[in-house]
Amino acid sequence: MAILMVSVCAGTSCHLLGNQAIVDVLENMPPSLQKQVKFGYTSCLGDCGEGPCVTIGDKVLKHASPERVLDMIKEELAAKK
Amino acid sequence: MSILSARIASGLLKRNVSLEQVFATIADTLPTCKVRNLAYSTLSILRIKPNGDCHLIEYDNPLLLRLKQGKIAPINRKKREIAGKETFESWFRIEPEDLLVLFSDGVLNAGVGGLYRLGLGYHGVINSVIDWADDYDYAQPIAERLIEVVDACYLGRIGDDSTSVIIKPRHPRTAVLLTGPPASAADDREVVAKFLNYQNAERIVCGGATGNLVARELKREIKTSLQYEDPSVPPTATIQGIDLVTEGILTLNKSLSKLKSGGEEWRKEPRADGATLLCQALTRADRLIMLVGTAVNPAHEEFMSSLQLLTRTEVVARLQEVLSQMDKEVIIEKY
Incomplete structure (x- = not known):
């Protein structure tokens, strides 16, 4: 089973725009998703005006919200199957 | 008396x-x-x-x-x-x-x-x-x-x-701090090389983009911690060969307020948030060289005034004042 890598930008803007809420959601994903996803923080992605930014696989999600991150994770996992 | x-x-x-x-x-x-x-x-x-x-x-x-x-x-x-x-x-x-x-x-x-x-x-x-x-x-x-x-x-x-x-006498300790990318990207390599040339000093990087710059020049990975020790301070990161890597503006402002508070709790603080670690590193040193990049991040300007944060050059100047009062020699070089 391929693991989907998710990285939440830990830069100044993304921090102030609520990246912690995204990490909270990732930490509390259902076990079925937890098994398929590996997540962490990443240093500034450079899109500071469009945060919070999250990379999901090889895509960058800008203006991310916890819901949008979870939806995109599900889409990416479905596309991999 | x-x-x-x-x-x-x-x-x-x-x-x-x-x-x-x-x-x-x-x-x-x-x-x-x-x-x-x-x-x-x-x-x-x-x-x-x-x-x-x-x-x-x-x-x-x-x-x-x-x-x-x-x-x-x-x-x-x-x-x-x-x-x-x-x-x-x-x-x-x-x-x-x-x-x-x-x-x-x-x-x-x-x-x-x-x-x-x-x-x-x-x-x-x-x-x-x-x-x-x-x-x-x-x-x-x-x-x-x-x-x-x-x-x-x-x-x-x-x-x-x-x-x-x-x-308890000891030899003087030097720390070198690099924060902010230079105003001109053409100077990136020279400034990072200058920072890395300090061999017998504690090497500190403050800033996400600055951390990326150093990692790129060193051709090493930057790994950001997942731990939030203090929710108001972004997490620290690690780059092999660098002693401390923190976020920039928020961490520097928080460190300044800790140092200005006059309290010493951060000296013994078991939590290892970036601002506490930075205070400890700055006060460990007797001589500090601060290499300050003056590139402005437009995205930061929006929230700087609303959150009453000092800009990078302002906060570094205030840190120089506070640390000089602790009898430390502080040298600031701007790029």
Whole structure:
């Protein structure tokens, strides 16, 4: 089973725009998703005006919200199957 | 009066006034009992030069103790009359790993007539200090623990006033801090190379883009911690070969407020958030070189004023003020 890598930008803007809420959601994903996803923080992605930014696989999600991150994770996992 | 005398002495010594003159200035103000002609006040003044040469004048105080590798190293004292007072004067040199212990008679006599028949005494002081001398790499906690022993000797009750000064010499420590990308991207490589050229210094990077820049030049990975020790401070990161990597603006502002608060909680803080670690690193150093990039991140400008945050150059200038007041040499270079 391929693991989907998710990285939440830990830069100044993304921090102030609520990246912690995204990490909270990732930490509390259902076990079925937890098994398929590996997540962490990443240093500034450079899109500071469009945060919070999250990379999901090889895509960058800008203006991310916890819901949008979870939806995109599900889409990416479905596309991999 | 002791605080006032110490302020006068340190002020004069900073102006390069000789130790004899400093002593004479303070001695003239010391009250004496007109009937018995005894001093109400006692005094020790020690000047240490950067090369370790010491000049000490003691007047009616317990004698300074010098410890070398945990053993007493006697000091050769000569009697000398200065400003009408009979003093002991000595010249000696200290080296790293030595320990100097200065204390008032309240320490020497702690517990007299109670816990100890004759008080804590020189042996009590020496034994107390030797036990912990190697536990700490700086002097403050050793002095605090000696005063705790004194308090215990007085059984926690009010006794004679007690002062202890511990000096643990060491070589000066340098830290170099790189924060913010240069105004011109063409200077990136040169500035990072300058930062990395500091070999015998603690190397600190503050800023996400700055961390990326250093990692790129070093061709090493930057790994950001997932742990939020303090929700108001973004997580730290690691780059092999760099001692501390933190976020920039928020961490620098938070560090400034911690240092300005006057409290010392962050020294012992078990939490390892970026601002606490940065405060510890900045205060560990005696000499700080701050390489400050002046590129402006437009996304930051929006929230800087609403959150009342200082800009990078402002916060660095304030840090220089605060750290200079701690007698640190701070050099700022802007790019």
